Amino acid sequence: KNRVITIANQKGGVGKTTTSINLSVCLALLGKKVLIIDFDPQGNCSSGLGIPKDKNTIYEILLSGKNVDECIIKSQIENCDVIPANINLSGATVELANVENCNFYLKKITDQLKTRYDYIFIDCPPSLGVLTLNGLTASDAVLIPIQTEFFALEGLTQLIHTINIVKKDLNPRLQIEGVVLTMLDKRTHLTDDVTKNVIGYFGKKVYKTMIPRNIRIAEAPSFGLPVVIHDVMSTGAKAYQQLAKEFIDGEE
Amino acid sequence: KNRVITIANQKGGVGKTTTSINLSVCLALLGKKVLIIDFDPQGNCSSGLGIPKDKNTIYEILLSGKNVDECIIKSQIENCDVIPANINLSGATVELANVENCNFYLKKITDQLKTRYDYIFIDCPPSLGVLTLNGLTASDAVLIPIQTEFFALEGLTQLIHTINIVKKDLNPRLQIEGVVLTMLDKRTHLTDDVTKNVIGYFGKKVYKTMIPRNIRIAEAPSFGLPVVIHDVMSTGAKAYQQLAKEFIDGEE
Ligand SMILES: Nc1ncnc2c1ncn2[C@@H]1O[C@H](COP(=O)(O)OP(=O)(O)OP(=O)(O)O)[C@@H](O)[C@H]1O
Numbered sequence: 001k002n003r004v005i006t007i008a009n010q011k012g013g014v015g016k017t018t019t020s021i022n023l024s025v026c027l028a029l030l031g032k033k034v035l036i037i038d039f040d041p042q043g044n045c046s047s048g049l050g051i052p053k054d055k056n057t058i059y060e061i062l063l064s065g066k067n068v069d070e071c072i073i074k075s076q077i078e079n080c081d082v083i084p085a086n087i088n089l090s091g092a093t094v095e096l097a098n099v100e101n102c103n104f105y106l107k108k109i110t111d112q113l114k115t116r117y118d119y120i121f122i123d124c125p126p127s128l129g130v131l132t133l134n135g136l137t138a139s140d141a142v143l144i145p146i147q148t149e150f151f152a153l154e155g156l157t158q159l160i161h162t163i164n165i166v167k168k169d170l171n172p173r174l175q176i177e178g179v180v181l182t183m184l185d186k187r188t189h190l191t192d193d194v195t196k197n198v199i200g201y202f203g204k205k206v207y208k209t210m211i212p213r214n215i216r217i218a219e220a221p222s223f224g225l226p227v228v229i230h231d232v233m234s235t236g237a238k239a240y241q242q243l244a245k246e247f248i249d250g251e252e
Numbered sequence: 253k254n255r256v257i258t259i260a261n262q263k264g265g266v267g268k269t270t271t272s273i274n275l276s277v278c279l280a281l282l283g284k285k286v287l288i289i290d291f292d293p294q295g296n297c298s299s300g301l302g303i304p305k306d307k308n309t310i311y312e313i314l315l316s317g318k319n320v321d322e323c324i325i326k327s328q329i330e331n332c333d334v335i336p337a338n339i340n341l342s343g344a345t346v347e348l349a350n351v352e353n354c355n356f357y358l359k360k361i362t363d364q365l366k367t368r369y370d371y372i373f374i375d376c377p378p379s380l381g382v383l384t385l386n387g388l389t390a391s392d393a394v395l396i397p398i399q400t401e402f403f404a405l406e407g408l409t410q411l412i413h414t415i416n417i418v419k420k421d422l423n424p425r426l427q428i429e430g431v432v433l434t435m436l437d438k439r440t441h442l443t444d445d446v447t448k449n450v451i452g453y454f455g456k457k458v459y460k461t462m463i464p465r466n467i468r469i470a471e472a473p474s475f476g477l478p479v480v481i482h483d484v485m486s487t488g489a490k491a492y493q494q495l496a497k498e499f500i501d502g503e504e
């Protein structure tokens with residue numbers, strides 16, 4: 001194993017953080033050793049798992065040379081660790097902007113940690129700037145959450161274009177791990193239209209498991225818990241457990 | 253009137269574009285002359301109103317000196333014009349980064365157009381970078397959509413901090429126009445908790461009109477229509493009409 005996977009999509013609010021948290025936790029519950037790197041200055045991944053983010057974050061490792069072991073925090077779930085992020089990380093966007101090899105900073109860190117984990121997931125902010133480029137450059141693959149709504153289709157060409165540029169210029173091994181459809185709402189044709197579009201675009205890369213819109217998913221982070229702990233019987237929890245199984249099957 | 257208002261929040265998917273489109277259109281239907289400037293490279297505002305965005309966009313005016321009149325497009329709704337955006341605008345982030353007065357580029361344009369409209373709304377991307385800073389610098393006020401979900405609370409301190417910096421260093425007249433709560437879901441306590449929090453933080457600035465989660469709102473852009481045209485009887489349409497009235501009342 002020892003794979004690094006970036007979770008990216010520049011469209012906002014499509015379920016990047018929710019997927020980072022819940023897929024990682026479900027894999028950990030299946031016995032995989034997982035690390036989540038919160039790479040969004042909003043720090044939603046950290047707070048969604050109840051992880052303190054006031055100090056010892058990814059920013060301190062990247063730019064002030066702090067020892068990575070001091071920033072790895074064990075979550076409440078066995079086998080699932082987190083390196084938190086906070087608003088300081090938005091400083092990195094400016095500090096890295098004109099530095100040579102600015103897109104390789106995160107890779108230096110993930111290369112050190114890779115052998116300790118089965119999977120390292122990187123949660124990105126809603127943009128295609130230096131933070132997401134660092135994630136894509138450090139990764140073996142990218143997992144793309146796509147909300148089944150009209151606006152979510154607009155940015156896909158640009159996202160694929162960026163992935164191809166990174167593959168060409170920065171990281172030749174980068175692949176698309178998979179595409180997961182999120183926030184499905186059975187009550188509307190909108191979902192069907194978007195779903196058909198996405199499958200037409202990505203084919204077999206689209207996971208069969210689709211994540212329904214489920215209020216328990218939105219509630220869980222306010223308790224600092226993944227949905228599979230907050231409400232294991234919910235359709236949201238079952239969907240992410242299913243996704244984790246499909247993800248592992250795809251690996252073999 | 254002649255007011256310029258930026259719609260901003262760095263959290264993704266909270267209803268910035270949806271509010272830009274539907275508030276503008278409802279004001280236009282009440283007889284106000286409105287211009288929407290799409291200032292997000294995703295170009296969701298443009299496509300949500302069925303506006304072509306392949307050429308003559310805000311990017312061409314900002315950086316290649318195109319005549320602004322060539323880029324103002326009349327929407328299907330009387331009194332509502334749009335200046336579209338497309339992915340080229342993401343180039344501006346790089347091109348403006350090291351330029352002196354890089355935050356004043358949009359203001360040069362809105363200053364020319366102000367007297368032609370009652371309101372100019374600027375739809376921003378999910379970040380606090382140079383595009384949103386241009387929006388805040390060009391504006392009389394900022395309108396903040398906040399999704400009633402846990403993650404949406406995290407970035408508020410940073411957003412207010414940025415507004416205060418812009419007010420101090422770039423635009424002393426900048427005020428908070430108002431805060432609108434979006435995607436309310438009556439079925440969960442989560443909404444109540446977040447709502448209480450937001451009212452505690454912003455007090456009277458929070459509009460009494462709250463926008464419910466309503467599937468018609470999410471469907472409308474796929475027809476290139478605002479919700480009040482797509483389905484005027486929907487709870488979503490009624491809420492935005494109500495918001496427009498409250499917005500105007502607040503002006504007087
Ligand atoms: N399947 C779902 N059902 C219901 N709510 C969901 C679902 N997935 C995510 N959410 C909620 O929708 C909101 C947006 O999700 P999330 O924050 O994970 O998206 P994101 O892509 O990480 O956003 P950003 O672009 O700001 O980083 C959150 O409040 C989250 O709790």
Ligand SMILES: Nc1ncnc2c1ncn2[C@@H]1O[C@H](COP(=O)(O)OP(=O)(O)OP(=O)(O)O)[C@@H](O)[C@H]1O
Pocket residue numbers: 010011012013126149150151152263264265266267268269270271292296376377378434435436463464465466467469470471473488
């Ligand atoms: N009240 C609502 N009810 C249901 N769906 C909504 C509502 N408001 C917005 N949406 C849908 O939620 C998604 C996110 O909204 P929108 O794109 O307007 O947010 P945004 O803040 O502009 O996102 P971004 O951060 O990517 O610019 C869209 O698919 C939109 O159609």
Ligand SMILES: [Mg+2]
Pocket residue numbers: 016017018040044124125
């Ligand atoms: Mg996120």
Ligand SMILES: [Mg+2]
Pocket residue numbers: 268269270292296376377
């Ligand atoms: Mg938007």
